[in-house]
Amino acid sequence: MSSAQLLTAQQLAARLSEPDLLVLDCRFALEDPSYGARVYQENHIPGAHFADLERDLSAPVRKGVTGRHPLPDPAELALKLQAWGLRQDSQVVLYDDGPGAFAARAWWLLHWLGKRDGVYLLDGGLAAWKAAGLALTNGESSLRPGDFQGQPDASLLIDAATLQAQLGQPGLALLDARAQPRFRGEVEPIDPVAGHIPGAQCAAFSDNLSSDGRFLPPEQLHQRFSALLRGRPVDELVAYCGSGVTACHNLFALSLAGFPLPRLYAGSWSEWITDPRRPVATGD
Secondary structure, three states: OOOOEEEOHHHHHHHOOOOOEEEEEOOOOOOOOOHHHHHHHHOEOOOOEEOOOOOOOOOOOOOOOOOOOOOOOHHHHHHHHHHHOOOOOOEEEEEOOOOOHHHHHHHHHHHHHOOOOOEEEEOOHHHHHHHOOOOOEOOOOOOOOOOOOOOOOHHHEOOHHHHHHHOOOOOOEEEEOOOHHHHHOOOOOOOOOOOEOOOOEEOOHHHHEOOOOOEOOHHHHHHHHHHHHOOOOHHHEEEEOOOOOHHHHHHHHHHHOOOOOOEEOOOHHHHHOOOOOOOOEOOO
């Protein structure tokens, strides 16, 4: 069974009082890193705890070495998840107020640590909750520490050196989740070098969603990624993006479509370009 699951706003509302439920608010803004904590204090889904992309879901940046959002230390992340109340049998719902990339990063991290059952993204995010007229609160969320014990799964990752050695191999499907202008190197609003990893294809993560901000049906997602794979094996697919966040949205969509979870190049473009010896491509 696919580990990627969706929950509607109405389904979540009906489950809010369940004792095994853990809701994480993953709101963040790249241009305003304090945004998520600020809006969480203003209002959030009742019972939700706040998970900050930079403080909780990433390790500190090491300039010139890592990308912009390095993976967190797994032991530290497991302790934070325990503090929020995560148990092995918890039902977890993740949301943000955008297209779901930050929630998908949290989903991937849970999957990486071994929490693979009962983890959902709120389909349509906070906008869907608000559109349904459901209540928000600015109250404190109660803390009941959990007993989750996580172990990272190294098979879900590929590092820069391994990826570079595989460039040009006919089976490699390298999917870049950034939008076309950044992929092509026409604009680069965040990183100091524009372009993409040679041989990559643009697979903008926003194309996983319909116009209402909800995920496309699994069969449509299957068609999308089958077309991108062009017959290549999914176990040789590598997902990346700018910093290892929006690539998780593609990985969630792949899982939703029924594919086994491929590898993530977590450092992504912002790590790739720290070494000027690594090749860079522009255009299509």
